[in-house]
Amino acid sequence: MTVASEKTKAWKRANSDWAREYEKLRKRRIHADPERRDKENETQRRYRESLTASQKEKYRKSMLARHRSRMLSDPDYKQRHRAQQKRATARRRGAVGVGEPIRRDLLYKRDRGICHICLRPAGAEWVMDHVIPIAAGGRHMWHNVAVAHRECNQRKGARQIHLF
Numbered sequence: 528m529t530v531a532s533e534k535t536k537a538w539k540r541a542n543s544d545w546a547r548e549y550e551k552l553r554k555r556r557i558h559a560d561p562e563r564r565d566k567e568n569e570t571q572r573r574y575r576e577s578l579t580a581s582q583k584e585k586y587r588k589s590m591l592a593r594h595r596s597r598m599l600s601d602p603d604y605k606q607r608h609r610a611q612q613k614r615a616t617a618r619r620r621g622a623v624g625v626g627e628p629i630r631r632d633l634l635y636k637r638d639r640g641i642c643h644i645c646l647r648p649a650g651a652e653w654v655m656d657h658v659i660p661i662a663a664g665g666r667h668m669w670h671n672v673a674v675a676h677r678e679c680n681q682r683k684g685a686r687q688i689h690l691f
């Protein structure tokens with residue numbers, strides 16, 4: 528749900544197979560990186576919030592129509608959809624907080640915009656730092672992320688390379 532220019536849209540229509548593959552690849556790359564995934568989710572959330580009620584309704588209807596036709600015509604899609612629903616149900620029943628997106632705006636508020644490494648205001652260019660790095664077994668979860676300066680985050684990363 529990115530905002531594409533008319534030129535991009537026309538190109539995508541003319542090269543739909545290739546465009547679809549490319550989009551899949553792009554999404555896979557984003558979702559492999561928890562920080563980029565959260566940023567992407569936030570961008571999309573902001574975009575959704577900016578839509579008017581009638582735009583939302585129009586989008587919902589077109590997505591539903593596409594979903595229905597694919598459920599009928601594409602067995603792979605149907606199978607993927609079923610599996611997705613099973614995972615969603617499992618998430619609702621247990622595993623609270625696992626794989627939950629971390630909202631940058633809420634994190635900034637929680638930490639009052641203070642870098643947890645140098646304890647100075649982190650400013651607008653702050654980054655999400657994993658207190659226990661992912662590489663050291665830390666989880667991408669609310670209690671393991673904190674606001675930091677990019678420089679502090681990089682210095683910390685460099686220091687930790689010597690520790691391992």
Ligand SMILES: [Zn+2]
Binds near residue numbers: 644645676
């Ligand atoms: Zn700092």
